[in-house]
Amino acid sequence: MKPSFSMPTLVSGVSRRANIIYLVLMIIMGIFVVRLFYIQIIKYGYYHAAALSDQQKEYQIPATRGIIEAHQGNSIVPIVLNQELYTLFVDPTLVHQPKKVAATIAGVIGGSASNYQQEMQIKGTRYVVLARKLTKAQSSQILAYKYPGVGTQGQDYRSYPDGDLASQTLGFVNNNGQGEYGLEQALNSELAGTPGKLKAITDANGVPLAAVPGNIDRAPIPGDNIITTLNMGIQAQMEQILKSEYKKTKSQRVSALVMDPYNGQVVAMANYPTYNPANYSAVSNPSVFQNGVVDDDIEPGSSMKTLTTSAALNLGAITPNESFYDPAHWVIDGFNITDIKQDGGAREQNIASILALSLNTGATWMLMQMSHPGGTQITGHGIDAWYNYMTNHFRLGRITGIQQGYESPGYVPPPNLADPSIDLRYANTAFGQGVQLTAIQLGAALSSVLNGGTYYQPTLVDATVKPDGTVVKFKPKVLEKNVVKPNIGPELVPLMQNVVKAYLQGGFYFMNFPSNYMVGGKTGTAQVAQPGGGYYANIYNGTYVGFVGQGKPQYVIVVYNIKPNIPGYAGSYGGQPIFADLVHMLINDGYITPN
């Protein structure tokens, strides 16, 4: 008899149950295969997209912004440069010890640790800017701690070796890299260049992974450098002059322009008060950003008479030496146009005295001559002629196109003959009321008369320098030929010189210039329109337009003094001294080319 074994039964029980476990395990493996098929094959598109949305990042690589340069003596010097500063940011979801990190940051760059800590705990965002404009040293110091979620990003900022020099003319660059105001705004696309593009699969910290195909890497194209027409010496002195006059006259703003009438190039252009563009964000009143030379379109007052005279001369309605009987007042559309009492009442006057004494009746008379030579009526013919000269020949009422942000077009009332008071309106525009001009428009228009009849677009750009170093010289752009006949300039010059002489004789001793220089000008004192109609009783704008040169007018100068707080005529006492200072400066510092 064989023994009965119990072992084999037990062994087989263990084996059988081991097989059951194995079977369960194989079923689980089968489930895994099915699940992997679902994830990797069926849902591949979803996870592929999810992966890319996490891993693929698109960066704009900022292009280096072009610098801005200017003339100083015979050399070209930078007035706007770039400086790399760093923006400190955190990803709040990655910051482990906000208190410690905040304390470290405050230790390096100053500021309030508790504020930093608060910002590091902002929920629902992965990008919080803690501070801007850190130096490279500060940036590396913070990065050396290797705190997770803390990073810095280099960014070019503008730097200004000459501080606030020409600030309104230059403008500034905002935090988004966009130029605002001035040249920076007008030439933003040239200066900015073309940003590069980087589309890449990156690691979790945003560092592109080299091994992954399909990345796009396009290098940025730097912006053009701009060489301006500005003369640093004249600009700097002009700013000093404006500053001191501003303090004397307690104006709202003083602005001045020096330009070359023979090519439209602006040599100097400034305003006061001013600001430092490196610190533009500290400016509380944004009106200080405005370049008054191109933006303040005011009623110029009597300086307008230079343009009315030029138009009348060119039309042959008057001759330079013509005399006429000034009745001291005209009644037009039921209103009196009068001269001021000091002018001596009704008497014989001539063209020179119209400008020297700034006779409003004289300007009105010139418009009458444009209507009908010898007549004393304003007609539609005269109105149309004046309007045509101002808008088509002198290009008033539209922007000049100088490379500045926010240029004003000014305003010339349309010759609407159906308007019952159109004659009165135009009698006023003839001497500079009811018409609005910017200083740059006035300067460019007078330039076109003085240079023999060519209207050059005023410009601030002398040349652009391409990234490869090519210098592209900026050609003067002629916008209008035959503005006036070539002889009108030489006829106007002595008339305006006579104005200077008359002021000197009238006791304005600062208007005493060396006799071998040709200095002419015209004041303007304009009433300031009230919003809602009428004019302020005691508020005036002072303007001045003039020229200086030897043998020929070399520079055209325009001065706007907005709402000076002074007794006497704003043009004579607010505008004229600035003009005089500028002319003295140009003469004394040798900026006038000898004849």
Next chain:
Amino acid sequence: MNPINRLGGRRLNLKNRLEEPEESLPRRHRPDYWLVIIVVILLVIGLVVIYSIGTALGLANNVSNNFYINRQLLAIALSVVAFLAASKIPLVWWKKYYKLIIAAATVATLIAIAMPVNPQYPAHRWVRLGSLSFQSVELVTFAVVIWLAKFLSDRIKNKQLSNTRKAFLPLVVALVVMGAVIAGVQSDLGSIGVILGIMTICIFVAGMPLKKIVTVSVLIAIVGILAISLTPYRRARLESFLHPSSNCLTSGYQSCQALIAVGSGGLLGLGLGRSVQAYGYLPESANDSIFAIYSEKFGFIGDMVLIGLFVALFTRIKRIAVQAPNNFTKLLSVGILTWLSIQAVINIGAMIGLLPLKGITLPLISYGGTSMLFVMLAIGILFQISRYTSYVQLNRNDSGDKQKERLNDDHTDRGRLRRAYNATPSGRP
């Protein structure tokens, strides 16, 4: 008393065979080299993946690009020594000296608890010696596998498996003690889960009544739910497992990134050097998340190969278990099978969004020296067992003379049969 016991020497011999079959193993034969081949392939795959993400690991941990691969190579070198040792050590030694292993595991655990913690991983799980560290729970798991095989095979032999006091109570006590230490003090719920799984399955395979297993399972489920709901980070993990997409930026980040890695691998994968998720997106890319990185690189096809290799490995181990010469070796094999397979299932299941994250490594693939060492030690034991397997596919049909004869005489399958009998005894392995 069994009458056979009184029948003299010949019968005593028989008694010996019945009562202590482990002492008289069948003849040695050629071991299961397939086991080794599969293990080597898995090790190579793990090394390749770790090597290929060396740059990412170096960047993330501020070490050199070769740091991880070098340490893994060192771990594998030590593990091969462990494997060779285990493949030589007589199987009875494990049974004889299991108390020493338990003692070692206890000491290691106590040292780990006493050691000052690393501020980066504030848990008392590691024994550190210079730059080397040792995870005590891996030794504990190994000790549990050995002890269970010894304990359960003894209980089977003494027919005490259904005895509550002799069999059930010690198991529960062991579990409670380990649960308190590993889950409680070391805060390692994943590892205690693995141990629990090993115990449950070994007890089931040994043949303990299901009623007891179910009772304990219910108790453990209650404790487990309490443990999870009382710990915020575990609750968050479970929450993120249940609602994966809603927590992608917070607690579910790793799960989401794992799924993205696996899914974006597609059919063929991105290629060996082109894992992106390893670069800071997917945490623990060399350890817990290595399957996801592998999937991203090699895609569905690669995953089929890897899962196929694991299936092959488990099949070989199952085969060794079924053919093992006695209950101790059977249960030992089953314990090792359970250990490796539970880890693989938990690890892969978490990566493909079927199970919550548990911080369990993928055996033979993941970076980590301690795990590698003990897994290879276990493989060495299996290798040793495979020398003594017999073709005992009794199944349900264990009556009939022919099969009983095969039980006694036929130690090998047909392929080995010829070689075994043709060889001289001295030439046998």
